Amino acid sequence: MTGALSTVTVRGNSRARPGARVTLGEALSGGILALLLVAAIAPQLLAPGDPLAVHPLESFRPPSWGHLFGTDESGRDIFTRVVHGARPSLLIGLAATAIGVGLALILGTLGALSNRVVDFATTRIVEVLFALPGLLLALVFIAIAGPGILTTTIAVGLSTAPGYARIIRGRILAVRESEYIDAAVVLGRSPWFITSRHIIPNALAPVFVLATLGVGQAIVWASSLSYLGLGAVPPAAEWGAMLSAGRTYMSVAWWMTVFPGLAIVATAAAATTLGRSIQARTRQGQK
Incomplete structure (x- = not known):
């Protein structure tokens, strides 16, 4: 009987191991995010040039070995600007998510x-806040407070707060009904301690875990607001601002918008993939 039980246990563990393996999508997403972190912390390691350096004679150069992502209307290297644009884009996404979760924690x-x-x-x-589309709520806040990077960050954070608040409130109400909370009350623990x-x-x-998914969404929203001229403005090395500057030259310099757009898409997809993977693994661990 003991041998049978041990056999069952070993088989159960062997079945659970494949679920713990890192998938190809997770590996690619992790690599992309690791590369973005390097670009945000030490961009000079990947692109040692100056993202604001102007070279009029090099304007509108297509992608080549000398300029991997081409150059813009002022001769600035697009690759250098995309790499240096990782820092403000990631900071805006992380700060906006932190603001949204913090405000939701208070309300919930x-x-x-x-x-x-x-x-x-x-x-x-x-x-009421949840009834308004998130981007519309951000636009209303910016219309009141004025455009800018700080305003955009706060606006995106406010627009994500209602969704987090509903989840936090529901979770707290569910946890309050748990048996270990009743046990803590019986033991005489104070309400603050509980x-x-x-x-x-x-x-x-x-x-x-959901906030991990929200970082990618916050980056997309912040870039959208910068594209509309409500966040970072050209010639700032920020992905949304680069998209806004390149839309005028789409017919003659497609690379000015394609590569910043790919950076936004890759970042949002990587953050979403890792967030969903963490969510799935957390659910498997709870079963």
């Missing part, structure tokens, strides 16, 4: 742990 926690009046008020606020030690950590675990 107040709604789930306060009395009915506060819960009703916060829930109505979240529902909230900070048990409810918040267990409720936020899936939110941080």
Whole structure:
């Protein structure tokens, strides 16, 4: 009987191992994000040139060995600008996601742990914000506060907060009904201890996984706002601003928009792929 049980256990473990293997998509996404981190932290390692250096005689050069991504209307190297543009784009995406999760944590926690009046008020606020399209909400905020990189970051964060707030509130309400919370109450633990030690950590675990998916979305939204001239403006080495500057020359210099656009797509796809993989592995671990 013991041998049979051990055999079953070994077989079960052998079946679980393939699920822990890194897939090709995860490896590619991890490589892309690692390359982007290097570009954001030390861009000079990949592109030692100056992203703002002007060379009028080199304007509109197509992609070649001398200029891998070609040059723009002022002779600036597109590859150098794309590499140096990774830092502001990633910072905007990460900061906007942090703002959205932080604001959602406040609204969701107040709604789930306060009395009915506060819960009703916060829930109505979240529902009103959630009814508006995220990009439209960001545009409204920018129209009030004015354009700029900081304003764009806050606007994107505010537009993502309602979705996170609904998830956090639902998770906290579900955790409050758990048996270990009842056990902590019976043991005489204070409400603050229960909230900070048990409810918040267990409720936020899936939110941080979803935030990984939100980083890619935040980068796309921030680039869209920069493309509209509401974020970073040319000649800043930022992907959305580069798209905005290159749209005028699409017929004569397609590379001015294609390569910054590919950087945005690759970053969003890599972040989304890794986020979904983490989410799937977390669910498998809970079963």
